Amino acid sequence: MKTSLERWAEYVRTHANWKKIHTEFIDAQYEKHADFLKRLTKTPNGKKKIIALYGIQNLKGYPALLKK
Numbered sequence: 001m002k003t004s005l006e007r008w009a010e011y012v013r014t015h016a017n018w019k020k021i022h023t024e025f026i027d028a029q030y031e032k033h034a035d036f037l038k039r040l041t042k043t044p045n046g047k048k049k050i051i052a053l054y055g056i057q058n059l060k061g062y063p064a065l066l067k068k
Helices: 004-014 018-041 046-054
Strands: none
Touching: 018 046
């Protein structure tokens, strides 16, 4: 059975456009994360949930979370 590293190396060798595909995947992950946080801030106590989720203690470093 191949390890994930071996499977990734094989994929890179056999797909010339792997960088484009990989970049699109990573960018989509960041976009989905940002969309989720936007939706969460619109829920009741959403900003408090984000603060708890990330363990944010320095709220001054996150001015968007302080806006009402």
